[in-house]
Amino acid sequence: MIDFRYHLVSIVAIFLALAVGIVMGTTLLSNPAIESALQTADVLRKSNNDYRDQLAALQAREAGNDDFVTAEIPALVRGQLTGESVLLVAAPGSSGTLREQTVQVLTEAGATISGQITIMEKFIDPAQASFIGQLTVPLKPGGLTLPGTDPYKNAAALLAATLVTADDAQAGTENTATAGVLDAFDGAGLLTIDGTPAKRATLALILAPDTPYTGDKAQVQAGALVSLAGGLDAGSQGTSLTGVITATQPGGVIAALRDTGDVAAKVSSVDTLDMPAGRVVVVYSLREQLEGRAGQYGIGADASEFLPASSAATPSPTTSGS
CATH class of the missing domain: 1.20.5 (Single alpha-helices involved in coiled-coils or other helix-helix interfaces)
Structure with a gap:
């Protein structure tokens, strides 16, 4: 047991x-x-x-x-933009420091800055689109044909007639037919004015926001600035859109431009504004615009190359326009 x-x-x-x-x-x-x-x-x-x-x-x-x-x-x-005048358009959220550095490079290229307009948040707010349309139509001079019913495209056409020209003989002069347009847009809180942008420029340079837009309004907000770029290009000798690489991300204004076949075929973009080399490319892109060509430059999404292929050519310093 x-x-x-x-x-x-x-x-x-x-x-x-x-x-x-x-x-x-x-x-x-x-x-x-x-x-x-x-x-x-x-x-x-x-x-x-x-x-x-x-x-x-x-x-x-x-x-x-x-x-x-x-x-x-x-x-x-040197000599790339001699005799040309450039309108600066600062989108809400663009860098003031980069704008100042860009002005310096444009000046070194021989260009004159006609003035600057700063787009306000209200301008790109989808809730204000109807108001912008109602403001634009009564201000339209008799000789100007608006592109359609899109309020942003119509506003772009009116602002282009006020701010830029494709005629060298009219550069530096005000368009008497659009007198009061800038004051009306300024008074409505849609933009602010610095310098004398009403003395029309031959070229326009738009500085994109550094941060992409997000949410339900993003497409309309970015699209409003792309429409402005297209309108300024149609009324001038050329327009470029520039910013930093984040602007090529979804919701970014450069990304929105590059996604549009029609506007991207005419308006150039540069996504390396925060690089000294990129600011040189901005000058080259405007020079290319004068020659009737456009391209998408930089290192971000959908950039075709870093700089225009013809940028090595040095124009005559006495040449103005194209």
Whole structure:
């Protein structure tokens, strides 16, 4: 007969065996596992250090390239826009610092800045589209034909007649037929005026917002600025839209332009405005516009190349218009 002592000894033996197994398993298996983990950590640490060194080298290289281009900008753009006047259009959310740097490059290229209009948030608010249409039609002079029923396209055509011209002889003069248009749009809180933009320019440059639009209004907001670009291009010798690479993301104005076959075929875009080389490309894109061509330039989505293929050609400094 098996007594209680036997059962007790058996239970103790079982637990002792389990304890011995756990100790042996820990001793035999932990060292290789720990060594493997340590080796993996060493590999990852080395890779991380390598990537950090590569990033530092690329940043130093980019900084060197930017310094070199910045020093050479006057030579790279000299004479490209001599005799031309440029209207600046700042979209809501565009960078003021980049605008100032762009003005400097345009001036070094020989251009005159006729003035600037800053588009307000109210202009691109879909809820204001009907109001914009009601404001535009009564201001239209008799000789101007509006493109249709789209309020943004109609407003663009009216503003183009007020701000730009394709005729060199009219450059620097006001369109008497559209007197009061800028005051009306300014008074309605749709835009603000700096300088003398009513003295019409031959070219227009639009600065896109840095941040893409989001939500249900995004398509209309970006589309309103694309319509403005198309209208200014139709009324001038050329228009370019410029900004940073984020403007090529979904909801960005440059992305919206590049998605439109008809406007993109006429209006150029540059998505590297925050790079010294990109600001040179902006000048080249306007020069290309004068020559009747357009392109999508930069490093973002749907850019065809970094700069116009004909940018190496230096125009005569006495040439104005095309």
